[in-house]
Amino acid sequence: MIDIKGLYKNYGSHQVLKNLNLTIPAHQVVAVIGPSGSGKSTFLRCINGLEEMTQGKITVNGHEIDANASKKVWQKAIYAIRQETGMVFQQFNLYPHKTVIENVTEAPIVVKKMQKEKAYTIASALLKRVGLSDKENVYPSQLSGGQQQRVAIARALAMEPKLMLFDEPTSALDPELVGEVLKVMKSLAEEGMTMIIVTHEMNFAKNVADRILFMADGVIVEDANPKAFFKRPQTNRAQQFLQQVTEF
Amino acid sequence: MDLVLENIPFLLKGAYYTLLITVVSMFFGLIIGLLAAIARIKGNRFVRNVARAYVSIIRGTPPLVQIVIVYYGLVDYGIELGPLTAAYIALSINIGAYVSEAFRGAIQSVPKGQTEAALATGMTEKQAMRRIIIPQAIRYAIPPLGNTFVGMLKETSLVSVIAVTELMRSAQLLVAQYYVYMPFYLSIGIMYWLMSNSY
Ligand SMILES: Nc1ncnc2c1ncn2[C@@H]1O[C@H](COP(=O)(O)OP(=O)(O)O)[C@@H](O)[C@H]1O
Numbered sequence A: 001m002i003d004i005k006g007l008y009k010n011y012g013s014h015q016v017l018k019n020l021n022l023t024i025p026a027h028q029v030v031a032v033i034g035p036s037g038s039g040k041s042t043f044l045r046c047i048n049g050l051e052e053m054t055q056g057k058i059t060v061n062g063h064e065i066d067a068n069a070s071k072k073v074w075q076k077a078i079y080a081i082r083q084e085t086g087m088v089f090q091q092f093n094l095y096p097h098k099t100v101i102e103n104v105t106e107a108p109i110v111v112k113k114m115q116k117e118k119a120y121t122i123a124s125a126l127l128k129r130v131g132l133s134d135k136e137n138v139y140p141s142q143l144s145g146g147q148q149q150r151v152a153i154a155r156a157l158a159m160e161p162k163l164m165l166f167d168e169p170t171s172a173l174d175p176e177l178v179g180e181v182l183k184v185m186k187s188l189a190e191e192g193m194t195m196i197i198v199t200h201e202m203n204f205a206k207n208v209a210d211r212i213l214f215m216a217d218g219v220i221v222e223d224a225n226p227k228a229f230f231k232r233p234q235t236n237r238a239q240q241f242l243q244q245v246t247e248f
Numbered sequence B: 001m002d003l004v005l006e007n008i009p010f011l012l013k014g015a016y017y018t019l020l021i022t023v024v025s026m027f028f029g030l031i032i033g034l035l036a037a038i039a040r041i042k043g044n045r046f047v048r049n050v051a052r053a054y055v056s057i058i059r060g061t062p063p064l065v066q067i068v069i070v071y072y073g074l075v076d077y078g079i080e081l082g083p084l085t086a087a088y089i090a091l092s093i094n095i096g097a098y099v100s101e102a103f104r105g106a107i108q109s110v111p112k113g114q115t116e117a118a119l120a121t122g123m124t125e126k127q128a129m130r131r132i133i134i135p136q137a138i139r140y141a142i143p144p145l146g147n148t149f150v151g152m153l154k155e156t157s158l159v160s161v162i163a164v165t166e167l168m169r170s171a172q173l174l175v176a177q178y179y180v181y182m183p184f185y186l187s188i189g190i191m192y193w194l195m196s197n198s199y
């Protein structure tokens, strides 16, 4: 479903991603972990074109983006990929001038030209699914962080994506609100959604993910099965990292 | 004082023109300003430079000079505008530059995450701009636009030099008729102040 070949990303002379190569089959749940600054967000954002890669080729659901392609070809492929890919951000990024349900109906109406009524029906069902039926008509600022992030997930799901990208979805949340968001993500995983999740929630990664990518300094240092990885990481780098995050 | 009361209708008519010129110029200035702001943020290099030059020239020259160029200067090229039309044109172009700065600041103060969220759902840059960024930017732009509006209200007094009988020129005409200054100038001062504080 996702095929990445020779992906490089530079910011000026700073190499942030160095030759990533991997394939992710449909329905796989991938947790990306690693120290801050290792390029996890950049990797995720290259997949839906929020960052332009410097070199390489990414194929998502048959849509190919190539660093060497013309701007026009790139744009066309990236629009196609974005319509089939949901993204959830650390800071939620809900639209503050729109109500909760308008946040969810916006893309189907604007991008898919869906009938308003149908979009609202779908949005209502999604909000029910993330446990926010009673919040349809309030503004995001009136919600807790956990509720906002669940709306953001519903907003992404409204486009009926085949792939979901999560960039530290619980890192901005108070600890007691983390669970409600992880629960929604777990149910998505159980339904077979293809997911790439950048996270610092090691328990979630261990229990929900099918595969761990451990990144450091722009390289995938380990690509492993979660059980094996958490029991015995193969590299020093990963061992150190796990020690640091599990201390206390 | 009696002289002022006696001539209130005349002064009110001047105030009406002052407001009219302000509102009309503000209206066209808003359109010009929005276009210039988008040109500066989203245009290609050429468009960006044109918009930047426009803002720089307008902000770097006295409005009085801009007004006389439109009214007197264009006559050299066979373009003879009525005073009121010249006032509308000069002031709309003038205010557009200030409005564009207000909009540009406002658009840039919408967090980058908003555009990213919109793009990530599949919107085009244009859709994201229109549906997500501009509605939020308008809220950020309201306070500076209010200042611009008040500034414009006061700046309209400059078009008295091209014989538009707005508030300033109304007072000048009365002064010339009665040979007293203070009551009339004081009155229009108060009228400007009232209008500035009641928008
Ligand atoms: N827009 C940018 N300009 C320059 N450098 C950047 C930019 N975004 C990220 N970086 C750099 O790229 C590296 C990887 O960043 P990021 O992908 O955010 O890491 P992570 O998500 O793993 O913390 C960091 O060194 C960061 O400073």
Ligand SMILES: [Mg+2]
Pocket (backbone or CB within 6 Å): A040, A041, A042, A168
């Ligand atoms: Mg990050």
